Amino acid sequence: MRIGMPLNYSGGFKEAVAELPDYEKAGLDIVFVPEAYSFDAVSQLGFIAARTERLQIASGILQIYTRTPSLTAMTAAGLDYVSEGRFTLGLGASGPQVIEGFHGVPYSAPLGRTRELVDICRKVWRRERVVHEGRYYQIPLPAEKGTGLGKPLKLINHPVRERIPIVLAAIGPKNVALAAEIAEGWEPIFFYPERAADVWGDSLAEGKALRDPSLGELDVVAAAPLSFTDDAAEAEALRDFMRPMLALYIGGMGARDKNFYNNLCRRYGFEREAEVIQNLYLDGKKDEAAAAVPAELLAAVSLIGDAGQVADRLAAYREAGVTTLNVTPLASDPARRIADIERLRGLIG
Numbered sequence: 001m002r003i004g005m006p007l008n009y010s011g012g013f014k015e016a017v018a019e020l021p022d023y024e025k026a027g028l029d030i031v032f033v034p035e036a037y038s039f040d041a042v043s044q045l046g047f048i049a050a051r052t053e054r055l056q057i058a059s060g061i062l063q064i065y066t067r068t069p070s071l072t073a074m075t076a077a078g079l080d081y082v083s084e085g086r087f088t089l090g091l092g093a094s095g096p097q098v099i100e101g102f103h104g105v106p107y108s109a110p111l112g113r114t115r116e117l118v119d120i121c122r123k124v125w126r127r128e129r130v131v132h133e134g135r136y137y138q139i140p141l142p143a144e145k146g147t148g149l150g151k152p153l154k155l156i157n158h159p160v161r162e163r164i165p166i167v168l169a170a171i172g173p174k175n176v177a178l179a180a181e182i183a184e185g186w187e188p189i190f191f192y193p194e195r196a197a198d199v200w201g202d203s204l205a206e207g208k209a210l211r212d213p214s215l216g217e218l219d220v221v222a223a224a225p226l227s228f229t230d231d232a233a234e235a236e237a238l239r240d241f242m243r244p245m246l247a248l249y250i251g252g253m254g255a256r257d258k259n260f261y262n263n264l265c266r267r268y269g270f271e272r273e274a275e276v277i278q279n280l281y282l283d284g285k286k287d288e289a290a291a292a293v294p295a296e297l298l299a300a301v302s303l304i305g306d307a308g309q310v311a312d313r314l315a316a317y318r319e320a321g322v323t324t325l326n327v328t329p330l331a332s333d334p335a336r337r338i339a340d341i342e343r344l345r346g347l348i349g
Contacts, residue, residue, distance in 0.1 A: 001318060001348050002029040003341060004221065004326035006060060013044065017051050019334060024055045025336050027345025032090065032326060034058030037102045042075055044343025049083035060187070060326075061092035061169045061302050064110065065099045069137055070116040073124035077159040083159045090187065091117070092169030093301055095254055111174055112136055118166060118182050125162045139157050144148070158336055173203045185219035189261065190246065192268050192300045193313075193320035199267045219323050226303045226327040228310060228340050235305045239298040243290035246297070249288045250274055251281025255286045271295055303327060303344070311347050
């Protein structure tokens with residue numbers, strides 16, 4: 001099991017990157033850089049590649065709508081080149097609130113677009129002349145849609161790898177099946193190990209039945225906040241610290257009738273709680289919405305507590321098929337955050 005970590009640069013980006021060698025020594029395997037509607041992830045990943053030597057780097061995630069497929073492939077090949085083969089391309093559809101609200105492009109056909117994008121990326125990396133006649137992407141652009149001067153081209157450079165690992169962020173049934181079919185990895189959100197099979201088991205089985213054996217086993221990347229503490233009160237306070245974030249997603253990341261994270265909460269069995277959180281959040285009562293997040297859910301999706309409690313949760317993640325734990329150390333002290341990664345590595349072995 002690998003240990004990953006999303007880069008938290010609220011205290012300064014260069015300062016956070018300067019700490020990464022210490023995390024690497026403690027047992028960190030891969031660092032993920034998010035891209036929601038903040039700074040772009042690509043420039044930051046290039047900086048990290050230059051400041052590290054062995055640490056794997058990943059986009060977590062690039063949205064499929066914000067770059068053309070060919071540019072996505074070029075970007076991934078470039079990051080893999082400057083990192084000497086250490087890059088993983090994390091992709092996701094995001095949601096209408098970000099795609100239409102911030103980028104101003106239609107949020108449509110995420111499944112079909114993702115499948116075509118992945119196919120195009122792999123053609124680019126193999127240095128094939130890119131010809132793609134899909135429903136959503138036509139390369140070269142047909143003459144009737146442009147000047148008629150486009151011609152098939154292939155990537156000028158020779159990529160470090162002709163297959164860069166792709167991780168798809170997905171939580172809906174069809175999206176998860178697609179990830180299990182075509183990607184090297186799958187990244188869910190708010191992963192509840194004991195209920196994961198009930199929610200996603202059929203989708204994973206459906207996708208794996210169509211999976212190309214050359215992709216290898218599916219890398220399951222699950223996120224969880226992390227803190228070792230023998231103080232029960234502190235553990236509860238740290239779990240409560242996660243309430244506003246879960247409330248944002250479950251309650252506010254979308255409309256009342258279209259919120260993927262709210263649907264996931266319901267599928268976990270918290271139907272009433274999901275409705276309450278959403279109503280409160282959309283009514284502007286964010287604190288009340290955070291308070292309504294079930295304690296059971298907070299405990300299930302985290303690695304917080306004494307060594308025994310963390311080991312129990314770790315066993316649950318392992319049993320659920322997780323192969324990469326993408327943890328967020330919560331300790332306020334940098335030394336303790338690094339120590340927590342080291343302790344987790346010790347438990348994983």
